[in-house]
Amino acid sequence: MGTRRALMSILLVTALLLSWTSSEVKADVKNETGYQEAYRPQYHFSPPKNWMNDPNGLVYYKGEYHLFYQYNPYGNQWGHMSWGHAVSKDLIRWRHLPVALKEDDLGMIFSGSVVVDKHDTSGFFGGKSGLVAIYTSAGESQQQSIAYSKDDGRTWHKYKGNPVIPNPGLKDFRDPKVFWDDQTGKWVMVLAAGDRVMFYSSTNLRNWSYMSQFGADQGAHGGVWECPELFQLPVEGHPGEKKWVLQVDINPGGIAGGSGGQYFVGEFDGKKFTTQQKGIKWVDFGKDFYATQTWSNTPGRLIWVAWMNNWQYAQDIPTSPWRGAMSFPRELSLKKVNGEYVLVQKPVQEINKLREDTRVWNNRIITPGTELLPVRGETLEIEAEFQLDTADEFGLIVRKGTKEKTIIGYNVGNQTLFVDRTQSGRTDFSKDFPVVTKAQMKPKNRVIQLHILVDRSSVEVFGNHGETVLTNQIFPDLKSQGLELYARGGNVKLQTLRIHRLKSAWQ
Incomplete structure (x- = not known):
């Protein structure tokens, strides 16, 4: 002693x-x-x-x-x-x-x-x-x-x-x-x-x-x-x-x-x-x-x-x-x-101060496969509403690159919201990092609502107006800025999609 x-x-x-x-x-x-x-x-x-x-x-x-x-x-x-x-x-x-x-x-x-x-x-x-x-x-x-x-x-x-x-x-x-x-x-x-x-x-x-x-x-x-x-x-x-x-x-x-x-x-x-x-x-x-x-x-x-x-x-x-x-x-x-x-x-609502460009899509049918969106970015705010149809799974792929992607998806059969970062970029520094995180979340009147914040090294997903939340770090290449919609096993209706580009708070 x-x-x-x-x-x-x-x-x-x-x-x-x-x-x-x-x-x-x-x-x-x-x-x-x-x-x-x-x-x-x-x-x-x-x-x-x-x-x-x-x-x-x-x-x-x-x-x-x-x-x-x-x-x-x-x-x-x-x-x-x-x-x-x-x-x-x-x-x-x-x-x-x-x-x-x-x-x-x-x-x-x-x-x-x-x-x-x-x-x-x-x-x-x-x-x-x-x-x-x-x-x-x-x-x-x-x-x-x-x-x-x-x-x-x-x-x-x-x-x-x-x-x-x-x-x-x-x-x-x-x-x-x-x-x-x-x-x-x-x-x-x-x-x-x-x-x-x-x-x-x-x-x-x-x-x-x-x-x-x-x-x-x-x-x-x-x-x-x-x-x-x-x-x-x-x-x-x-x-x-x-x-x-x-x-x-x-x-x-x-x-x-x-x-x-x-x-x-x-x-x-x-x-x-x-x-x-x-x-x-x-x-x-x-x-x-x-x-x-x-x-x-x-x-x-x-x-x-x-x-x-x-x-x-x-x-x-x-x-x-x-x-x-x-x-x-x-x-x-x-x-x-x-x-x-x-x-x-x-x-917090103050995020509005960072929005510098907004794109809006309404009433689109997403068929099996992936659909590349004409928006790229490393700092995005995404608001989406999906109406269930025949798809087994659907969602968005963010920070997409040649060999990198982070999947934000919903499994209809399991009623599960998930974030898959197993291919998100650098994952080799820890065996505990490349994982899929998930949470039970039931649809509201057959609708799944997502509010997503994407930054250079993180993804925050707010499901059904903030009732279910998943926060995960990611470490993709700076060039990995693609954004896609996807559906598997059938169709899903995209009722509304708003994508806001966010400017840096440090400039």
Whole structure:
């Protein structure tokens, strides 16, 4: 144990020296890459260089969306976790800022959240409002700490009384998500603790009391639970009805293998969460949607984003000088489908700002085989409605090249929406990458609706207006930009097809 402590001390001192010698200027981070590398996302967020994973501290404050994220300032592999930082006025165009929180003598800065302390409950702001970050300090053990900013998130001061929640003797004890609970007049924290979550409360963000836990006999338990989230949503079409949604990620043990996310719908009484839900509800059926977090302080909207990657191969994806990207931001709602509560996700409407050309087709019969469309592109938004006919399978082929293609299809007999990336481009870096991901999805009045976002290295598929979602990375050649419709075993009617070219958010 003494040797381990000595080694950790040396590593921490080395990290601190590196951080002290790095630039401390508060100007924007210069973008030196041009954002034109082969697999560089053109409208999904990625850092200019180095490693990135979980979104952290998402908050809307004084007209800015803040995106903090797990970041290694020194390389493109996981390690030296700090909080990177970017801001946006519209969730589309991001401005990079210097690292916000760096590792210290309590350890690396793991995931966490940021809240607007509107009434200065913390006492940090002299009666005014400000931002408070609640995060995990990961050293010899995982503990919860706080920091505060008086200048709109540009500079941060770590609380001298950290940690505010010492580790109770658990190996995995991390990822605090905090919100203000109107019904109790307290701050509530949901925290990942092994294969369950714990709830704490506070009146001042400094002193926390344990309340309850959830998950011992609920949900999937194939791995460690991480990055929990608790929020309330109205139920569409049911005036006055609201439900609480508890989202929690799991690694390994996700529905598509490796990392994944599940959610529970139920009630929260200010102390404990309960659910009558049977079975497991998955957030996303693709391989690459993990560590989701909502932006706090967005009245009238609930928006989240996720790390678009999977721990099975996250450190091996063929990107440089950066590694890691975020999903496109999604607006959330809740509806009842066949008596079950379903979380609905749709791309935020701000995507309209990126549309620069739109083509529309209506009422066409797609016969067996493939039909090349007169549209090519590496950054596309596709909206399609298919009416079932005699086809056994149908869909679209995107990022088509001489030897590459990604298939987004629907199997009528199995009522399954799927994404096949086995021939999508570079797949040789991991045996877990070339797969077909799929999800059960029933037609609505014999119609299948698809909303698809295609970028240089990703495909996000929203089925039946966001009730079923699949998110997957792909790494095709830049020249693979073909787009096709296809049908097998019979005909399908294409009721409507809209294709929008999307311009880069970085230019």
